[in-house]
Amino acid sequence: MWKPHDKAILPVPDQGEEGVNAATPFLSVRVPFAVDPRWALVEAGFDHNCEPGIESIFTVANGYVGTRGSLDERAGPSSPVTYLAGVFTGTGGAGGVLKLAELPDWTHLRVLVEGVPLSLETGTTLDHRRILDLQHGVLFRQWRHQDDRGRVTALTYARAVCLHDRHLLLQSVTVTPENYEGDITIQSATSNPQSEIHWSSELKGNAALLLGQTDRGTTIAMASHSRLEHEKGLESVGNGSGEACAEQWVWRAQRGAAARFDRSVVVYSSREVRDPAEAATGHVRRAAETGLAANLLRHAQAWEERCCASEVEVVGDETAQRALRFAVYHLNSAVNPQDERVSIGARALSGPTYKGHVFWDTEIYLLPFYTFTDPAAARSLLQYRFHTLPAARDRARRLGYQGALYAWESADTGADVTPETVRAPDGRVVQVLTGIQEHHISADIAYAVWQYWQATADEEFFLTAGADILIETARFWATRGRVEPDGRYHIRTVIGPDEYHESVDDNAYTNVMAQWNLERAADTVDWLRSHRADVWPIISERVRVTPDEPDSWRRTAALMVTGFDRATNLFEQFAGFFDLEELDLQPYRPMSVPIDVTIGRERTQRAQVVKQADVVALSALFWERFPVAVHEANVRYYAPRTAHGSSLSPALHAVVSARLGEADLAAQYFYDAAAIDLAHHGGKSAGGVHIATLGGLWQAAVFGMGGIRLREEGLVVAPHLPSNWDRLSFPLQWRGRRISVTIDREPGQVTVDFRSGEPMTIELSQGSMQRITSHHRYVAHRVGPGWSAWQESKR
Known part of the structure; x- marks a missing residue:
């Protein structure tokens, strides 16, 4: 700790x-x-x-x-x-x-x-x-x-x-x-x-x-x-x-x-x-x-x-409070809402590691912070992806696919700038396959586009940029794999978030993200046809959507292999993962050096050792898509096998652990993530702060401990505070509304201050749904496993 x-x-x-x-x-x-x-x-x-x-x-x-x-x-x-x-x-x-x-x-x-x-x-x-x-x-x-x-x-x-x-x-x-x-x-x-x-x-x-x-x-x-x-x-x-x-x-x-x-x-x-x-x-x-x-x-x-627009306040845990203020400071330092042709590199503007290149980190780890606290900044980051869409289309075409395949490492134009080789910790020169095989980034960007649209209702962005990204990334997934003799759609030779295993088939994270991307692109076309018939012909002409494409995307999504076993509720991380060597990681913890250095790259590839949240990342991103029993089963299976060899990993485990009610375990993951930059005088930060980890800390606090989830008509609050967090409070923006949420351990209370905007709904886990209006305060109390009705008062 x-x-x-x-x-x-x-x-x-x-x-x-x-x-x-x-x-x-x-x-x-x-x-x-x-x-x-x-x-x-x-x-x-x-x-x-x-x-x-x-x-x-x-x-x-x-x-x-x-x-x-x-x-x-x-x-x-x-x-x-x-x-x-x-x-x-x-x-x-x-x-x-x-x-x-x-x-x-x-x-x-x-x-x-x-x-x-x-x-x-x-x-x-x-x-x-x-x-x-x-x-x-x-x-x-x-x-x-x-x-x-x-x-x-x-x-x-x-x-x-x-x-x-x-x-x-x-x-x-x-x-x-x-x-x-x-x-x-x-x-x-x-x-x-x-x-x-x-x-x-x-x-x-x-x-x-x-x-x-x-x-x-x-x-x-x-x-x-x-x-x-x-x-x-x-x-x-x-x-x-x-x-x-x-x-x-x-x-x-x-x-x-x-x-x-x-x-x-x-x-x-x-x-x-x-x-x-x-x-x-x-x-x-x-x-x-x-x-x-x-x-x-x-x-x-x-x-x-x-x-004031982005602070997360924790009472009772000074370590967590300091980490969150540090995280929010660097997150606010990293973005320029005034420039929609730049994005945030893996170390922001604080160091030379990764040379300022932009990864999937931005959309999965950083965008939620900006979407819910600074929507103009979130929009500018997504506009960067729109402006680099031509390069993504060109990359897909050169590799023999349709649609848009975004660069694994992107710079100014969006062309892929992933290095071809790197020197491993043991001194060997190894080929870099992430730029060739880590394709989930196209679905990651689509995910961020959809989340931003759902959270902001920014229709202008959606009509001019977001719909194009969703459609073109879906087209890529429709051609990236194929239906094989078993009647299922397979995506072969990829790298998932677990980069210890390369050239794998049917990575669960990649395939579920692709499946979701195909479904949302079809939903996009349906929505445009029914709700914006005035502009749909313009968009259709711009991206050249054929009448049968949305249905074909849905069929492909339905046939997608996800590796899910209904009997065990487990996703197999990729085809053959369960057949790999069982390796107990406990004797190697805490890991001062990566596990692939300790036991060797070849043995790591033969073992059930996970570099970072992979299947668990699906639980963080798609909580509503799967039953809680599925999340529980996969966390129980994959957490002991995860080496956390990437700074991205602990924060997502914190989010999922908190949502499962294991708040103290979530706090441990939170501290592990915070220590990456703040402990030992920043020894791991010589090449720059780990900006994605800092975005993950915000998500761990707000989405995990605070239990915030996004719904079509409003927000859900399902809090789980660690035992040493007496109070957690934070501001949020949702579709032009501004609210602040405060969660008190004692007397078991949730308070929502509605500061401005049109009426919206707020829902408590196992509790009531309330339509709330601006300049009012709403309080609910813990009653057994659920919550009392909301009490309303003027602010």
Whole structure:
């Protein structure tokens, strides 16, 4: 279990009821808001071995730009990187590597005392902390340094990637000589990364401009404006090398007299504007006129509004509360609703692993959070899949199928960029088959489209994009397999979520998802014909639906082999799985290394060892489709056989365990998922935070412990709180309505606050269904195995 003292990122020590005020010695950078200790993550001290993981955890991002939480002056094995969403460099395809663009390091800053640079690796560190304010999206840092001559310098930093203005990046440092006077120097340099982008620099008035051109033809501009304020006044332009990307300030500092350096940076690319250089320089001048403090306040206000719309509150379990706030912070950091041509990579904008490529993680693990808390963001992510539909169609055609087969790893165009080979942990080079065989992603995307439509009733999206995706993915499944002599439809040579087993036939997850995809596509056509006869001819012409296709999809779905045995209620994970070697995994737990490394890849493939939720994932996604007895049987069978060799796995097991009433077991899975990024100083996060796991944590809390399920006419609440969760509350959006749900262990109570929107229904498990209206509060109490009637009151 992940415990708070297991080398985890700890909360800020209690600073009193008023929180941590930015004007106190705790944070001497003056900002017009307080840091609430309950919303802060802190890394105290400095361990250069942990630095890569810490940098990922303390990333500041806004879905457009992401900057890792590196130390400003650099130390140890630092990886100071800023990523720009949607811009890739390199080449895809055979032998190519396509990766997310890395921008120049705009945060690089050195402080020198009498010409000697301050460093955590020299002198004596009296105090050092990085503080991530999860409520306001600001990274603070406090450092007191004593050099070899006994001079003590206090430094406090603030950094933000703005939410109110996604092109704007902010940095500030306050320097105070505590026991000496002398010359202090600040050197500010924007260093160029070793990348495929060629950068040039120039001065544009009092703004420094960096201009880059990627090898794929995208122009990027970064404009910066800096100023230094100290006891003698304000210096708005530095002096020094004369290079546009390097500036230097020197002043004679008095004992105890603070000086503050502020820098504003603006980023644009030719993806958004015709002239990025002009846009960036004009924008940074306006930002400088507004001032860093005012911009920081606007950013903090925008971030706090997003928190209010998405916060999950847990009372009684501080570990779970901290994990959920961390998860929601990074989920909100990862998405840009203003850009429908980008999606979220497997490590978001926080690290290099998977090179910014987009997987099924986005639709299955992330989309629910956005669908129910930020529908505009969910829509933008699905629009990315619509814009890459031509590439999916082309991929299916090249492989001999109809319809659309989405890339297993996608970048900007939607073409498949899965590497052909990787180096295994034992050093061997192995072929990567996921890009060739892991086809369930097309159904995963269809699932997300349907869930979004059901939850939002966004008819415009459905008519212009969603229906196309559902129809084209169904067409793929109608041709991916075939009816064989046994009269059943088989899909052969695939990889399911359990990637330990390759080239298998009739994977249950793949086939059930395909079956569902075919059924929903047929339903889509029926609905369009009956409800939108005015636009159906346009859509039909656009996707060229033939009259008999919907019926053929239903016939194919009915013939689909799913591996389900009515006698045992079990799904066989794939044809022949039950014949594989039985292997007791208990002696190998807890697994510090993956099981396929421990026992070897070949034996793993011969054994009933599951990498991650596969059949169990069907229970998480299709709770209403199968009886509870089916879910129970499959969890009992597959949970002991699951090695959780993927970070995606524990959260879905938490969802299903909670729905089965095993809430304490669900909490254990929840802690396991949270520990992936937060325990051991983020040792597993050097390549970036596990953003899909963080989406899974939200689902575990809301869909699992909170018991939220989606119905045609409203929502179901079927809560199961762990024994140490006294209260769980969260906001939700459903078809334009805004509600908040609170579940209290004692006295066994569910409260629904209907904040705004048209009337809807809310249903309790084994309880009453209630039509609710806005500006009212509804309360139900536990009565035996069921619930009392709802009690209604004005809010």
